[in-house]
Amino acid sequence: MKRVLAHVGLTAGALIMLYPLLWMISASLRKNTDIFEHPGLIPEHPTLGNYALGWTSTGTSFGVYMLNSLIICAAVVIGNLLTCSLTAYAFARMTFVGRKTLFGLMLATLMLPAHVTLIAQYSIFRKLDWIDTFWPMIVPSFLATDAFFVFLMVQFIRSIPVELDDAARIDGCGYWGIYRRIILPLLSPALVTTAIFSFIWTWNNFFSQLIYLSTRTKLTVPVALRGFLDATGSSEWGALFAMSVVTLVPVVAVFVIFQRRILAGMAHTGLK
Amino acid sequence: MTTLSRRTLLGLGAATAAAITIPGCSGKSGPMRVSWYGPDPVTKALNKALDAWKSSGGAEYTAESAPFNDYWDKLATRTSGGNAPDVLRMSMSYFSDYAGRSALKDLSSSGIDTSGLDKGVADSGLIDGKNYGVGQSSISYAMYVDEAAVKKAGATVPAQGWTWDKFAEFARDYSGAIQGSYGSTDQAGNFQLFEVYARQHGTELFSDDGGKLATSKDTVQEWFQYWAELRKAKAAPAQNVSAETTAIEKSLVAKGKAPLQFGWVQQVTFYQPVVKNPLSVLPVPQGTAGDLKGQFVKGLDLWSISSASKHPEDAAKLIGFLLNDEKAIKAIGILLGVPPSKKARDLVAADAGSAGARAIKYVEDIQALVGPSPKPWPKGYGELLTGFGRIAENIGFGKSDPAKGAQEFVDLAGKTLGQ
Amino acid sequence: MIARLRQSIPAYLFLLPWLIGIIGLTIGPMLLSLYYSFTDYALLNTPEWQGLHNYTALFHDSRYLQSLKVTFIYVGVSVPLEMAFALAVAVLLNRGLKGLAVYRALYYVPSLLGGSVAIALLWQQIFGSDGLLNDVLGLFGIHGRGWISEPGTALWTLIVLRVWQFGAPMVIFLAGLRQIPDEVLEAAEVDGAGRWQRFWRVTLPLLSPVVFFNLVLQIIGAFQAFTPAFVISGGKGGPSDSTLFYTLYLYQQAFGNFKMGYAAAMAWVLLLIVAVFTGLNFVLGRAWVFYGDEGVRR
Numbered sequence: 001m002k003r004v005l006a007h008v009g010l011t012a013g014a015l016i017m018l019y020p021l022l023w024m025i026s027a028s029l030r031k032n033t034d035i036f037e038h039p040g041l042i043p044e045h046p047t048l049g050n051y052a053l054g055w056t057s058t059g060t061s062f063g064v065y066m067l068n069s070l071i072i073c074a075a076v077v078i079g080n081l082l083t084c085s086l087t088a089y090a091f092a093r094m095t096f097v098g099r100k101t102l103f104g105l106m107l108a109t110l111m112l113p114a115h116v117t118l119i120a121q122y123s124i125f126r127k128l129d130w131i132d133t134f135w136p137m138i139v140p141s142f143l144a145t146d147a148f149f150v151f152l153m154v155q156f157i158r159s160i161p162v163e164l165d166d167a168a169r170i171d172g173c174g175y176w177g178i179y180r181r182i183i184l185p186l187l188s189p190a191l192v193t194t195a196i197f198s199f200i201w202t203w204n205n206f207f208s209q210l211i212y213l214s215t216r217t218k219l220t221v222p223v224a225l226r227g228f229l230d231a232t233g234s235s236e237w238g239a240l241f242a243m244s245v246v247t248l249v250p251v252v253a254v255f256v257i258f259q260r261r262i263l264a265g266m267a268h269t270g271l272k
Numbered sequence: 273m274t275t276l277s278r279r280t281l282l283g284l285g286a287a288t289a290a291a292i293t294i295p296g297c298s299g300k301s302g303p304m305r306v307s308w309y310g311p312d313p314v315t316k317a318l319n320k321a322l323d324a325w326k327s328s329g330g331a332e333y334t335a336e337s338a339p340f341n342d343y344w345d346k347l348a349t350r351t352s353g354g355n356a357p358d359v360l361r362m363s364m365s366y367f368s369d370y371a372g373r374s375a376l377k378d379l380s381s382s383g384i385d386t387s388g389l390d391k392g393v394a395d396s397g398l399i400d401g402k403n404y405g406v407g408q409s410s411i412s413y414a415m416y417v418d419e420a421a422v423k424k425a426g427a428t429v430p431a432q433g434w435t436w437d438k439f440a441e442f443a444r445d446y447s448g449a450i451q452g453s454y455g456s457t458d459q460a461g462n463f464q465l466f467e468v469y470a471r472q473h474g475t476e477l478f479s480d481d482g483g484k485l486a487t488s489k490d491t492v493q494e495w496f497q498y499w500a501e502l503r504k505a506k507a508a509p510a511q512n513v514s515a516e517t518t519a520i521e522k523s524l525v526a527k528g529k530a531p532l533q534f535g536w537v538q539q540v541t542f543y544q545p546v547v548k549n550p551l552s553v554l555p556v557p558q559g560t561a562g563d564l565k566g567q568f569v570k571g572l573d574l575w576s577i578s579s580a581s582k583h584p585e586d587a588a589k590l591i592g593f594l595l596n597d598e599k600a601i602k603a604i605g606i607l608l609g610v611p612p613s614k615k616a617r618d619l620v621a622a623d624a625g626s627a628g629a630r631a632i633k634y635v636e637d638i639q640a641l642v643g644p645s646p647k648p649w650p651k652g653y654g655e656l657l658t659g660f661g662r663i664a665e666n667i668g669f670g671k672s673d674p675a676k677g678a679q680e681f682v683d684l685a686g687k688t689l690g691q
Numbered sequence: 692m693i694a695r696l697r698q699s700i701p702a703y704l705f706l707l708p709w710l711i712g713i714i715g716l717t718i719g720p721m722l723l724s725l726y727y728s729f730t731d732y733a734l735l736n737t738p739e740w741q742g743l744h745n746y747t748a749l750f751h752d753s754r755y756l757q758s759l760k761v762t763f764i765y766v767g768v769s770v771p772l773e774m775a776f777a778l779a780v781a782v783l784l785n786r787g788l789k790g791l792a793v794y795r796a797l798y799y800v801p802s803l804l805g806g807s808v809a810i811a812l813l814w815q816q817i818f819g820s821d822g823l824l825n826d827v828l829g830l831f832g833i834h835g836r837g838w839i840s841e842p843g844t845a846l847w848t849l850i851v852l853r854v855w856q857f858g859a860p861m862v863i864f865l866a867g868l869r870q871i872p873d874e875v876l877e878a879a880e881v882d883g884a885g886r887w888q889r890f891w892r893v894t895l896p897l898l899s900p901v902v903f904f905n906l907v908l909q910i911i912g913a914f915q916a917f918t919p920a921f922v923i924s925g926g927k928g929g930p931s932d933s934t935l936f937y938t939l940y941l942y943q944q945a946f947g948n949f950k951m952g953y954a955a956a957m958a959w960v961l962l963l964i965v966a967v968f969t970g971l972n973f974v975l976g977r978a979w980v981f982y983g984d985e986g987v988r989r
Contacts, residue, residue: 006783011786013780014794014798017798017855018800020810021800022626024809033521036519043788045292058312058315090705093984094702094705095699096702098699099702106713109717110720112959112961113917113941113958113961115938115941115942115945115954115958116724116945116951116955117540117717117723119717119951121723122349124719126355140712140716142708143713144708144712145709145712145716145717148908151907152904155901155903156867156900158900158984159867159901160981160983161868161983161984162983189867189869190866190870193863206806206918207345209345210338210342212349214724215334216336223338225807226339226808227806229808230339234545235519235520235521239281241809243809244809252803255803263868320728342946351734351735352735369949370735373733373735374736511930512820512841512930515837515841516839518820522815528816566724617699654947655948665930666918669930673932688948
């Protein structure tokens with residue numbers, strides 16, 4: 001009985017969470033003007049026309065934008081996993097001169113709005129001749145510039161009992177060995193979390209992709225989506241919603257696949 | 273998706289190649305870059321015009337585009353980072369900000385043929401005798417009226433539009449005749465319509481050097497008062513109703529809750545698809561019936577060349593091509609606005625019954641009746657444009673009143689202009 | 692000292708990528724923005740030094756003060772609510788029922804939508820005067836209003852949006868819960884601790900580093916919230932500046948009005964404000980955060 005109640009409650013909650021997605025799908029099946037006229041969920045004259053239109057209407061296949069986004073997101077995930085865990089390990093477990101200062105500095109990079117550093121960063125990437133390439137989105141992730149993930153991993157590493165490190169040290173492990181054999185396996189919930197967020201946030205990150213990418217065939221999903229709207233003219237609402245639905249597929253897939261790994265967590269590491 | 277064909281796959285291949293371009297190998301001064309704002313139809317039309325440029329032996333180029341708002345963030349960053357595109361679409365709203373800070377090139381001796389352009393358009397980009405941009409279109413402010421709806425309410429539409437007094441009277445009567453409707457949309461925050469109103473009061477909106485406001489505080493106050501009274505009489509919608517009209521599809525004219533809408537003439541082509549009856553294009557209300565001297569015809573979107581361009585000759589040639597070549601003119605059609613020359617308007621020959629044709633006819637009809645066109649909008653125009661709207665909104669929500677609002681706007685102009 | 696430096700070498704090797712990043716990409720632009728904050732910089736010209744002028748001007752700018760007010764309300768209301776939701780749902784969805792994986796995915800959907808342009812229209816459709824919320828209220832005989840188009844309520848719709856997108860902290864909580872070894876909880880159960888006791892005495896203390904992380908980062912994130920107001924108000928922060936978030940105003944000044952110097956001053960004031968809150972969090976955290984590297988209280 002308790003279980004049934006729990007399911008009823010969770011399902012009711014899920015409906016509230018899901019309503020916008022259903023609405024988006026419904027809107028994607030309507031003609032442009034119907035989206036504004038009939039606010040209900042069931043379209044009167046459903047059509048798949050918006051999908052065909054949205055996929056091709058920019059003159060470049062929407063698949064190109066999806067692929068570009070996938071390349072960037074995949075690279076960012078790898079970069080963040082590699083370098084943020086190294087950085088976090090040093091901050092959480094090692095003693096060195098200037099640790100507190102550097103840690104504070106790292107947190108401070110989270111606190112300055114990106115709009116005011118944008119132009120200087122643009123100049124740096126321009127000197128490197130990286131404008132209109134994917135590098136300005138990818139390279140920073142290989143240099144652990146996203147302090148969110150570094151700090152996330154620091155917190156997770158710090159909750160791992162330090163006795164485990166000591167045991168490994170007695171077995172002859174150095175810092176690298178402890179990082180590889182103890183920390184990384186035990187950190188897997190945080191690593192998976194990092195992978196999910198890196199992917200989704202990069203997938204949705206609009207501003208830097210707008211600024212750095214120009215050539216049509218190099219544009220990414222969020223930039224292309226905004227192209228359906230224009231404040232000065234007519235907007236392709238139907239195509240916008242259709243492509244918004246399509247672009248949700250990869251992120252939902254990433255979430256569903258990876259979240260299982262979070263939950264594998266401790267139980268499967270063999271290090272109980 | 274039926275389109276997942278060989279071409280799509282080739283496209284995917286190109287994207288992959290683009291992704292792995294080796295840094296440092298793309299060369300510092302590549303081909304000329306052309307950049308513009310606008311929705312997808314604009315992008316497609318310009319790409320077609322550029323194809324014509326290529327096939328007529330024009331220089332190499334790369335093209336890029338963005339929606340209006342995004343375009344400015346990107347252009348500011350790139351200009352500031354020393355990487356501005358060569359040929360760029362410039363809006364009068366930001367023109368002086370760029371021209372006044374030496375970001376644009378003087379086109380006076382560039383050899384671009386502007387001889388066929390309407391007069392107010394050819395010198396739209398003149399600042400202190402230097403020409404920083406060539407108009408792309410002939411633009412004037414207009415009122416689009418759903419005449420069938422007006423007739424249904426038992427009123428008639430004057431051929432030259434209303435006077436402001438008659439307009440207020442009409443709006444009240446209309447709202448009374450058709451329940452749940454408004455005779456007018458609320459234009460209190462419309463700075464561009466206010467410019468016409470200011471000129472009808474005998475002065476330009478800004479002083480000639482762009483250093484200060486030329487219109488008086490009283491005129492501003494009178495304007496805010498006019499709309500406050502219409503709102504009070506329910507002849508114009510309350511502020512919270514207007515605040516919901518965030519897209520053309522949600523506008524009152526599209527929902528059949530108002531018989532008319534104001535805007536730049538070419539925007540009627542965006543409203544027409546969402547309104548059942550044909551929209552007539554009329555002059556905006558006047559002080560004295562039939563006196564259209566407050567209005568003007570001007571180029572408000574311009575082609576400019578950035579001052580850092582490494583391809584100034586090709587860039588100038590391309591601009592000349594877009595303005596004068598028959599194929600380019602036909603490709604562009606009326607997507608950038610009403611074409612800026614008689615020749616182009618004849619070539620475009622929009623469908624006689626279409627909103628585009630009515631827009632073209634409107635510009636031709638009022639050319640001889642309007643007043644001289646004002647100087648380019650000054651530096652800081654963008655801030656005043658949004659500020660005016662915000663102040664009007666505050667009045668609409670009862671957080672301010674016309675007198676206070678007018679003072680606030682005059683203060684804002686004092687701080688913003690002449691810097 | 693030299694010995695200490697030598698001992699630091701391995702750590703610096705681990706930090707090498709981060710050091711390259713922060714020196715090469717981050718510090719320079721940050722310091723440059725600090726310099727801009729003392730100048731008149733219109734983006735397209737060279738910056739001109741004008742001392743503290745931008746900073747003093749801030750406090751005579753009524754829109755700036757409005758943006759501070761809006762942002763403080765937003766942070767103060769949305770962060771606690773979002774944290775509470777995320778933790779409660781994470782605990783519910785942690786284990787014990789079939790099909791939890793499906794629920795977890797469903798509850799994360801709103802967060803996937805992020806600041807997508809689709810959200811803007813959706814929010815108007817829910818909170819507009821003829822929107823879904825008013826339809827529901829109508830069933831109870833309550834006459835609603837245009838929630839999103841009135842200055843009195845618009846900010847609250849954005850707070851709802853943030854609370855509704857609680858997926859990110861929820862996933863982090865879930866990951867934290869998974870890091871708690873089962874045998875600790877089992878041991879507590881053997882000792883006769885009930886459900887609530889286990890949660891308060893065992894789970895929460897062991898989860899505290901993660902709670903701390905979420906708290907610190909949600910506060911930082913909420914102070915910098917930009918996208919929701921940008922997308923939903925069309926970049927204006929309206930109606931009547933009621934959703935004029937701090938960073939939205941900063942963006943308007945920098946890119947709309949060409950006042951990068953002023954925007955940079957705003958950015959550094961924000962950095963100070965956020966740093967004070969974060970510092971406070973760290974000091975207070977000493978009392979309630981328990982780390983595995985200092986012995987866990989059981």
